[in-house]
Each structure stands twice: as C-alpha cells, then as structure tokens.
Amino acid sequence: MDFRPTEEQKMIQQMARDFAAKELKPRAPEIDTTAKYPLPVLKAMADLGMMGMNIPAEYGGSQAGVVSYSLAMTEIAKACASTAVTMSVTNMMAEVLHTFGSEEICSAHIPKICGGEYSCGAFALTESTAGSDPASMKSTAKREGDHYVLNGSKTFITSAEYAGVFVLWAKTDKDAGAKGISAFVVGKGHPGFIVGRHEEKMGQRGSPVNEILMENCCLPRSNLLSQEGDGFKIAMMALDGGRIGIGSMAVGIGLAAIEYATAYAQNRIQFGQPISSFQAIQWMIADSFTELEAARLLVLRAAFLKEKGERFTREASMGKLFASEIANRVCYKALQMLGGYGYMKDYPLERYSRDCRVTTIYEGTSEIQRLVIAREILGSNYVS
Numbered sequence: 536m537d538f539r540p541t542e543e544q545k546m547i548q549q550m551a552r553d554f555a556a557k558e559l560k561p562r563a564p565e566i567d568t569t570a571k572y573p574l575p576v577l578k579a580m581a582d583l584g585m586m587g588m589n590i591p592a593e594y595g596g597s598q599a600g601v602v603s604y605s606l607a608m609t610e611i612a613k614a615c616a617s618t619a620v621t622m623s624v625t626n627m628m629a630e631v632l633h634t635f636g637s638e639e640i641c642s643a644h645i646p647k648i649c650g651g652e653y654s655c656g657a658f659a660l661t662e663s664t665a666g667s668d669p670a671s672m673k674s675t676a677k678r679e680g681d682h683y684v685l686n687g688s689k690t691f692i693t694s695a696e697y698a699g700v701f702v703l704w705a706k707t708d709k710d711a712g713a714k715g716i717s718a719f720v721v722g723k724g725h726p727g728f729i730v731g732r733h734e735e736k737m738g739q740r741g742s743p744v745n746e747i748l749m750e751n752c753c754l755p756r757s758n759l760l761s762q763e764g765d766g767f768k769i770a771m772m773a774l775d776g777g778r779i780g781i782g783s784m785a786v787g788i789g790l791a792a793i794e795y796a797t798a799y800a801q802n803r804i805q806f807g808q809p810i811s812s813f814q815a816i817q818w819m820i821a822d823s824f825t826e827l828e829a830a831r832l833l834v835l836r837a838a839f840l841k842e843k844g845e846r847f848t849r850e851a852s853m854g855k856l857f858a859s860e861i862a863n864r865v866c867y868k869a870l871q872m873l874g875g876y877g878y879m880k881d882y883p884l885e886r887y888s889r890d891c892r893v894t895t896i897y898e899g900t901s902e903i904q905r906l907v908i909a910r911e912i913l914g915s916n917y918v919s
Contacts, residue, residue, distance in 0.1 A: 538832070544603045551607035554583060555614035563615040566741035567886050572617060574654050574697065581651025585611075585622060587629045589842075594633065594641060595649035601776075601842040605783040605835055612787025616890035617741030619787065621655050623780035624693050628656030631702050631773045632720065635760040640720055644700045653699025658777075659689045659721075659747055660704050660770055666691075667903050669704070669770060670713040674749060676705035683707070683719065683759070685727070685752040693897075695730045695745035699723050704770060705749075707763045716766035720758045727752030738889030775848050776841060777898045778855035782834035785855075785894040786827055789862030792887040793823040796869035796877075803873075810872070819872060823865040830858035849911035856904035859894035866891045 540548065558576055566572060580586060588604040590596025599607075604626060612619035629648045632641055647653045665672035674687025685705050695701075701721045708715030721728050731746035760769060797820050800811040810816050834854035840847035866888040870877035877884040895901045 540602070540606065543599075544606060547599055547603040548606040548610060550583060551585065551610035554580070555610050559611065559614035559618055563617075563741075564883070564886070566615060566617055567738075567890075568740075570735075570740040570743075572621070572697070572741045572743070576618065577621060577654045577697075578651040580611075580618075580622065581649060584649075586625050586651065586655070587645065587649030588626055590629050590633055590645060590649055595646040596629070597649075601779065601838040602835060605779055605838040608780055608783035609787040609790070609831070612784040613791040615741070616784065616788055616887075617739045619784045620739055620742045620781075621694055621697075623777065623784060624658055625655040627773055627777045627780065628658055628700070628702060630776060631658075631718075631760070631769060632700075634772070635718070635765070635769050636720065637757065639757060640760070644720065644722075647699060653723075654697040655694045655699070657692055657694045657698035657701045658773070659692050659695070659701050661689060661691050663688070663690050667900060670716065670767065672704065672706060672716065674703075674705040675709060676707050676717055676719065676754075678707065678756075681756045683754050683756065685719070685749040685754060687749050688731075689747040689749075691734065691744050691897075692747050693742055693744055695747060696733065696743040701728075701747075702760065702769075702773075703747075703749075704766050711764070713767040714764050716770070717763045718760040718766040718769045719754055720760060721752070721754065725752065725754070736893075738886070738892055774898055775851045778851040778904075779834060779838050779841065779847075781894055781898045782830070782837070782851070782854040782858035785858040785862035785891065786831045786834060788887055788891045788894070789823070789827050789830070789858075789865040792862075792866045792869035792884060792891075793820065793827065795883060795887075796820075796872040799876075800872055816872060819868045823868055826861045827865060830854070830861045833857050849908055852899070852904040852907040852911075855898065856901055856908070859891075860901060862891050863888075863895060 584597030587596030588599045591598050662672045676683040676685045703719050703721050706715045707717040727750050729748040731748050734744045800816050801809050803810045837847045837850035837854045870884040876882050
C-alpha cells in the first residue's frame with residue numbers, strides 16, 4: 536500500500552498551490568468583504584485545467600483524475616473557500632453531463648465549462664421544502680409533445696448568478712415519489728428560467744447563492760438527461776462525487792486555520808515566552824494536525840476508489856462527514872489560540888470559521904451522511 540501521490544499528482548497539487556498563493560490568497564479578504572467574485576480568476580483556473588479535472592480531453596477536460604482533483608481542491612480551499620466551492624460544483628456539473636448527457640448535450644456544453652467560456656456551472660436540486668428530502672420537491676415538468684414545460688422554484692443554488700449552464704431537477708410524475716424525478720439541462724437566459732434573489736450568507740460570501748424560478752419554462756425533449764425517472768439516481772451519484780470535493784475543501788480550510796494559528800503561537804509572547812511553549816497550545820496543534828491528516832486520508836481513499844471505478848458511496852460520506860466536522864473543530868481551536876485577535880476581522884481566523892461552517896450542511900448534512908453510512912453497513916432495511 537503506497538500513500539504517496541504520483542509525480543503527476545504532485546505536479547498538479549503544486550500547480551494549484553502556486554496559483555492559490557499568487558491569485559487567490561491576496562484577493563480572499565476582499566472577496567469576502569464585497570461578496571463579489573473576480574470572474575477572470577475562474578477563467579484562469581479553467582485555462583489551467585481545474586474546471587474539468589475528471590473529463591476526457593476530447594471534451595476539453597484535463598482528465599487528471601479524482602485524486603488529483605482532491606489534492607488541488609484542498610490547495611484552492613486553503614486560499615479561498617468561495618473559489619473552492621465554485622470549482623467543486625463546476626467539476627460536479629461537468630461530470631453529470633458527461634455521464635448522463637447525450638452526445639449533443641456533451642458537445643454543446645462540456646467544452647464551454649472546461650475551457651472557461653462558461654464561468655461555471657450550477658446544480659439546481661434544493662427547494663424550500665426539499666433539502667435533505669429531495670423526493671418531496673414540488674417543481675414539475677409536464678410533457679407536451681416534444682417539449683417539457685417546467686414550473687416551480689429552487690433555493691440555495693450555488694453559482695447561479697455566474698453559471699452558463701444548469702442541471703435542474705423536476706417531477707415528471709408527481710405521484711411516483713423519488714422515481715418520478717427527472718433531470719434536465721438548461722442554458723443561462725432560457726425563457727421562463729429566472730435567476731432570482733441573491734441570498735446574504737454567513738460565509739463563503741464570494742460564492743453567490745440564489746433562488747431560481749421556473750415559469751412555463753419550455754425545454755425540448757433533448758434537454759432531458761438519461762430517461763424520465765432517472766433524476767433521483769443522477770442526483771445521488773453526483774452527490775457522492777460532490778462529497779469528495781466538499782471533504783477536500785474542509786481539509787483545506789482547516790489546514791489554513793491551524794497553520795496560521797501555529798505561526799501566530801510561535802510569535803505571540805505571554806508570560807515571557809511564546810504561547811507555543813505551553814502544553815495546552817501544543818496539544819491543540821497536535822490534535823488538529825493529526826485529525827486533519829486522518830480526514831485527508833479518508834477523503835483521498837474515496838477519491839481513489841472513484842478513480843478506479845469502484846463503489847465509493849460509503850467512503851465518500853465517511854470522508855465528508857469526518858473532514859467537515861473536524862475542520863470546524865480545528866477552526867474553533869485555531870481561533871481560540873489567537874484569543875481576542877481571532878475574533879477580529881483584521882485576522883483571517885474569523886473568516887475561516889465562517890467559511891467552514893457550511894461544509895457540514897451542503898452536499899448532505901452530517902446527519903444525512905450518518906444515515907448513508909449506516910445504510911451501507913446495515914442495509915436499507917435497518918435504517919429508516
């Protein structure tokens with residue numbers, strides 16, 4: 536068993552690290568303060584191959600693989616969580632289109648995602664009454680000849696303001712529960728498809744989250760992904776992969792926090808010596824780095840299994856659950872190490888703490904991850 540990245544994976548990790556240090560870290564405080572994202576940065580990431588990392592070269596992807604994607608995601612998140620979540624959703628979108636889209640859909644949209652012609656993509660699943668329970672969604676898609684007419688709304692849709700293309704879920708059979716959900720591709724600006732209110736968020740403020748409205752949105756039948764009724768399966772498969780991205784992001788935020796706090800502790804003098812000489816601080820540092828390393832390896836195991844084409848649902852949920860909860864705990868400890876300064880906006884710890892909080896919520900809450908893991912271990916008959 537070899538835990539070392541390959542030379543190619545190390546090269547991609549270093550590329551992401553260099554880009555993050557030069558282009559993202561200096562901008563991150565302003566992005567957070569203004570809640571406005573510099574879109575040319577996303578184009579530069581696409582030019583480096585970071586917006587289609589598991590997509591074949593024939594569609595403009597870098598086909599770097601899932602492990603490289605996880606390593607790169609962690610480096611990007613260390614510098615700017617808003618950028619990292621945009622990268623995560625866009626890569627997830629590209630993979631959904633590649634896996635379930637027709638050749639017409641793939642050719643029309645994936646090269647624009649990977650090449651940066653679209654700033655990013657968006658994943659429109661959540662509704663106000665359908666978060667952890669997507670089967671309860673109210674949005675509908677009524678078949679009329681060679682078209683579907685969509686009506687309803689979505690909420691908390693990441694990157695909706697900037698996205699060039701969306702995957703959208705709606706019910707084609709209102710009485711069939713999860714089996715009645717279908718998935719569609721919608722281009723930006725399509726008639727009847729409206730990007731609505733920008734939500735004000737606690738953290739990751741440079742990543743916009745919006746409401747979406749569908750008012751008699753008429754889509755050709757060719758915009759259907761896979762077949763009618765496959766939407767729930769598509770969403771669950773996408774979320775499995777998305778959890779690798781969010782777990783990688785959480786590790787990156789946690790590392791940024793504890794690395795900053797450790798450097799601070801080595802220079803902060805109290806009682807005539809650096810606070811890093813005190814056992815209480817040393818244990819915070821030791822526990823944080825140990826737990827983050829364990830989280831990193833859990834997430835990379837899921838990435839490895841996905842890359843090999845093996846089942847990875849349980850491992851992705853384990854990685855996402857552990858990494859997101861540990862990263863939040865590490866951010867708390869890191870802020871505590873700075874004391875009152877950690878609470879001030881002049882220092883990045885309060886931003887890391889705000890940015891990290893949502894990682895236990897999106898792509899499936901911690902509670903949902905525990906249900907997924909339990910089902911994988913016990914079987915669905917034992918878990919309600």
